[in-house]
Amino acid sequence: MVDEKRSAPRVAVIGTGAIGGAVVRRLLDGGHEVTVWNRTESRTTELVAAGARRARSVREALSTAALALLTLKDYPAVQQCLAEQDTDLSGRTIVGMYTGTASEARLAAQQATALGAQYLDAGIQAAPETIGTNAATILYSGSRHAFERHRPTLALLSSPRFVGEAPEAAAVWDLALFGVWYDAQLGLLRALEAARAAGIDVVEFARTAAAQLGHVVATVPATVAELRQNTYPPGPANLTEHLTVLRHLIDLRTGRHLGDGGLPQVAARIETLVEEGRGGDGLTATAG
Ligand SMILES: NC(=O)c1ccc[n+]([C@@H]2O[C@H](COP(=O)([O-])OP(=O)(O)OC[C@H]3O[C@@H](n4cnc5c(N)ncnc54)[C@H](OP(=O)(O)O)[C@@H]3O)[C@@H](O)[C@H]2O)c1
Incomplete structure (x- = not known):
């Protein structure tokens, strides 16, 4: 400067x-x-x-x-x-x-x-x-x-x-960067909304949620490398396992102010990939 x-x-x-x-x-x-x-x-x-x-x-x-x-x-x-x-x-x-x-x-x-x-x-x-x-x-x-x-x-x-x-x-x-912020912030707000509705102490919950956000930041380089190389290792879970969790999450978010965050569309994309025999891939495959 x-x-x-x-x-x-x-x-x-x-x-x-x-x-x-x-x-x-x-x-x-x-x-x-x-x-x-x-x-x-x-x-x-x-x-x-x-x-x-x-x-x-x-x-x-x-x-x-x-x-x-x-x-x-x-x-x-x-x-x-x-x-x-x-x-x-x-x-x-x-x-x-x-x-x-x-x-x-x-x-x-x-x-x-x-x-x-x-x-x-x-x-x-x-x-x-x-x-x-x-x-x-x-x-x-x-x-x-x-x-x-x-x-x-x-x-x-x-x-x-x-x-x-x-x-x-x-x-x-500019808009894609704003999107990173909105998705992360709204993801946090959806989690806090669900926790509060279930009577969970949001202060204690938020500490673990912050660590979760940290995992996203820590894996940015690996995610980009996967996209560039068109290789999608499963990491902590594969697409079939992710699909099960996402369906539970859609259920948890039903009826909430902030909605499901577009998860049904993501689940539909994963279903297509699983039908194509790619259930063993990692989550990055959804954007590939
Ligand atoms: N503020 C932020 O933190 C921030 C951060 C990132 C990006 N941005 C973006 O930066 C841009 C400017 O934001 P800002 O915060 O400076 O907004 P702002 O304080 O509301 O100023 C808007 C300016 O646009 C003028 N304007 C609006 N409509 C007009 C028209 N039809 N003809 C002529 N002049 C017109 C206004 O004139 P008047 O004074 O006559 O109303 C004013 O000078 C926006 O696109 C915003 O999204 C802002």
Whole structure:
């Protein structure tokens, strides 16, 4: 991460919400001149007091800088802001910094390149307060040239990581990573819900549940190796044994607030594999 204060090119930040505001402060600290625009103008007041320049329109903001960060709520907001452009943006880079889908990333890239700009899509694995620290991860995809050109500026926000030239790559990484968190967290919540419903001391239960989550983390490298090599050793249990446990688990989760977590679909997949004679494989075979 770049830390030293220095004179650096002007950056436009469109959207000064929680993420955008943190980005502007970090860029100012890093020595950049920053132009800001926000739909609700009052949200730029503190940033202007801190040294940013307020633009009267998205068009004006984009005209001031070679690099524009669209730190907006979602793709419709990005689409709306870019739709207001009627000028050639050749030589400029637009970064869509929002949580969105792969198809939205492709559409944003098309819209930006139609205006003559280079496009980067960004996946933000960071809370506003972590922007500019090693705890922030921001993933970028799209124009490698634009990424390399603006790497020093992007390095002020997080350790920047380029994940592919397909515009949607960062969105896929971003959503898949959120999925890891949701599946683990919701798995824990389902377990706590079932334990509490059965009158079990959830504090004591949670200690063992935490160890269980640790087993998942510890076996990540082995799981990835199995997927890459298309070999599925059974490990602690094979698919036939897993199927029995999953059916019991579906029964335990019946009628609960958080539902079965998609386990019937997993069980159906295992049944198919068992019918194909692969009941001795390990669980990774379900994703193979
Ligand atoms: N906050 C987090 O911890 C976090 C973490 C990871 C990813 N993200 C993602 O980062 C993105 C920004 O999040 P945030 O927390 O900064 O959200 P936020 O505080 O709600 O800010 C959203 C920004 O988008 C603007 N906006 C919304 N709709 C608009 C429209 N139609 N036209 C123009 N501007 C519009 C808002 O303007 P107004 O001020 O006028 O409403 C505001 O500047 C989201 O995609 C979010 O999912 C956030």
